[in-house]
Amino acid sequence: MPAQRHRGTHDVVVLGVGAMGSAAAYHLATRGEDVLALEQFDVPNAKGSSHGGSRVLSSAYYADPAYQDLCGRALALWRDLDDRRDCRLYHPTGWLSVGPPESDLVASTRANCERFDLACDVLSAAEVRDRYPGYDLPDGFAGVYQHEAGLLHAERCVGAHVTAACAAGAEVHGRERVTDWHPTDDGVSVETDAGRYRADRLVVTAGAWADGTLELDGLVVPERQLAAWFGTDDPALFGRAEFPPGSVATGDGVYSASPSLERPGVKVTRFFSVDDPVDPDAFDREPTAEGESELRRFAREYLPGGAGPTLSLQTCMFTVSPDEDFVLDVHPDHDRVVFAAGFSGHGFSLAPAVGEALADLSTEGGTDRNVAPFGLDRFGP
Numbered sequence: 266m267p268a269q270r271h272r273g274t275h276d277v278v279v280l281g282v283g284a285m286g287s288a289a290a291y292h293l294a295t296r297g298e299d300v301l302a303l304e305q306f307d308v309p310n311a312k313g314s315s316h317g318g319s320r321v322l323s324s325a326y327y328a329d330p331a332y333q334d335l336c337g338r339a340l341a342l343w344r345d346l347d348d349r350r351d352c353r354l355y356h357p358t359g360w361l362s363v364g365p366p367e368s369d370l371v372a373s374t375r376a377n378c379e380r381f382d383l384a385c386d387v388l389s390a391a392e393v394r395d396r397y398p399g400y401d402l403p404d405g406f407a408g409v410y411q412h413e414a415g416l417l418h419a420e421r422c423v424g425a426h427v428t429a430a431c432a433a434g435a436e437v438h439g440r441e442r443v444t445d446w447h448p449t450d451d452g453v454s455v456e457t458d459a460g461r462y463r464a465d466r467l468v469v470t471a472g473a474w475a476d477g478t479l480e481l482d483g484l485v486v487p488e489r490q491l492a493a494w495f496g497t498d499d500p501a502l503f504g505r506a507e508f509p510p511g512s513v514a515t516g517d518g519v520y521s522a523s524p525s526l527e528r529p530g531v532k533v534t535r536f537f538s539v540d541d542p543v544d545p546d547a548f549d550r551e552p553t554a555e556g557e558s559e560l561r562r563f564a565r566e567y568l569p570g571g572a573g574p575t576l577s578l579q580t581c582m583f584t585v586s587p588d589e590d591f592v593l594d595v596h597p598d599h600d601r602v603v604f605a606a607g608f609s610g611h612g613f614s615l616a617p618a619v620g621e622a623l624a625d626l627s628t629e630g631g632t633d634r635n636v637a638p639f640g641l642d643r644f645g646p
């Protein structure tokens with residue numbers, strides 16, 4: 266095979282430009298690092314895990330103080346990025362967690378709010394119906410509304426980090442796939458379908474492709490997810506002010522609903538709908554009728570005004586770790602390589618703090634953030 270053309274030398278290559286890679290590229294570039302970020306698809310794209318219009322940011326979701334620390338830092342960083350733009354990334358909508366009072370979802374949200382002193386309102390089903398009439402909850406359900414929570418524009422956030430990274434000097438290439446990487450005596454060699462680069466260090470933020478890229482031996486597993494947007498003939502019930510994003514614990518699992526941000530309609534997803542591991546390079550991205558019906562059943566029962574005609578359907582992937590917490594660490598065999606993977610259906614909202622911690626680890630070998638609970642060593646040798 267002919268030797269690949271050498272295309273340049275950089276301080277750091279970032280492999281994968283989704284939520285995490287775009288944030289890492291930004292934080293590295295603002296420190297004066299010469300950054301090259303490589304993305305196999307478009308920037309942003311709808312083939313990984315960072316698309317679908319919106320993402321919820323809510324610290325009440327997390328029981329671990331380390332998540333609370335990351336969440337607080339991420340919110341400050343999103344606001345900072347927002348302040349420098351004329352087009353909003355973050356909308357403070359609050360977040361609603363509803364279900365039977367004894368359900369894990371409601372009980373843990375309430376406990377997290379109490380433990381971490383997060384402002385919230387504890388509501389009966391009637392109070393939820395009265396305040397947010399888009400939600401039609403059965404008597405006996407309870408709700409916890411967290412005030413300091415909100416919605417992020419998903420693709421816009423990736424784009425904002427990329428734009429800011431480029432403004433700080435980063436080079437970002439879409440449609441260039443990394444085909445291999447290996448350590449060298451004084452750095453890392455990164456091969457792509459366009460050539461070969463040398464770098465002092467590598468940051469891997471490959472999402473659903475992380476396991477293969479890092480040879481993690483099946484530790485983080487991609488699963489297929491579906492999001493649906495259903496029409497409504499009563500849009501006044503489902504705007505951002507009247508309809509906070511919410512998660513609902515039903516007898517059939519936890520579903521989520523959000524007001525429209527980019528796409529029209531009420532967005533509905535199911536948390537861990539199907540245990541459906543996929544090969545990210547080879548799975549059928551076409552939404553299934555069965556997946557659509559499952560989401561529609563939920564919408565009919567709990568958001569009847571928002572269960573109109575299907576407007577759009579989109580597949581996405583969760584990349585799931587064994588304990589459903591992510592991994593952020595230095596590669597066990599190569600200390601010039603740091604990575605973050607396995608966000609297990611959450612984590613988008615944490616991206617700026619994750620990107621900053623990756624930049625800390627890559628440039629300084631350590632970080633002030635408490636990332637110890639996210640180390641690879643928790644899974645044993």
Ligand SMILES: Cc1cc2nc3c(=O)[nH]c(=O)nc-3n(C[C@H](O)[C@H](O)[C@H](O)COP(=O)(O)OP(=O)(O)OC[C@H]3O[C@@H](n4cnc5c(N)ncnc54)[C@H](O)[C@@H]3O)c2cc1C
Pocket residue numbers: 280281282283284285286303304305306310312313314315316317319320321322441442443444470471472473474475478490491492534581582583605606608609610611612613614615
């Ligand atoms: C339906 C759904 C709803 C969600 N809701 C929420 C929510 O409300 N709140 C929240 O916080 N989180 C949520 N999440 C989770 C969150 O969106 C993900 O954890 C997060 O987006 C993962 O980002 P990432 O950068 O790790 O992965 P990705 O966005 O997939 O980015 C990885 C990138 O690496 C690229 N790549 C991989 N291999 C290569 C290679 N060899 N060469 C070049 N490029 C490569 C991929 O193409 C991809 O673009 C949700 C996820 C889904 C799917």
